Amino acid sequence: MSFLTICVTIGFVLVFIAVVMALLRLALGPTLPDRVVALDMMTVAIVSFCGLMATQAEDPAFLDVALALALVGFLATVALARYAERMLERRMRDQSGEERP
Numbered sequence: 740m741s742f743l744t745i746c747v748t749i750g751f752v753l754v755f756i757a758v759v760m761a762l763l764r765l766a767l768g769p770t771l772p773d774r775v776v777a778l779d780m781m782t783v784a785i786v787s788f789c790g791l792m793a794t795q796a797e798d799p800a801f802l803d804v805a806l807a808l809a810l811v812g813f814l815a816t817v818a819l820a821r822y823a824e825r826m827l828e829r830r831m832r833d834q835s836g837e838e839r840p
Contacts, residue, residue, distance in 0.1 A: 743794070750791045757784040771826070775819045782812030 761784060764777035789805035792798075 747791050747795050751788070754784050754788045754791065758788075771819075771823050775816060775823065778819070779812060779816045782808065782815070786812070 758781055761777045761780040765774050765781070768774055786805045786809045789801045789808065793801035793805070
């Protein structure tokens, strides 16, 4: 067994642990920002999984998948952050009694 194979195997185990921990945070919350960060963490872990797979399989096609997933994950995080910001603005406006435009 080569040193690279050992390192990739350890990497897979660590990525699996990271995904499980992020999944727990996603399920338990308690707030929307916690869930957004957990979802982003899962995306990063899965991108690293694709990188490890590309190394193990010696196939660069996995890197294309990782790049596409990273872009989609970034856009999802930005969209969820914008949603959370609007929700907070709406709550503040409702508490102050202002009318909606």
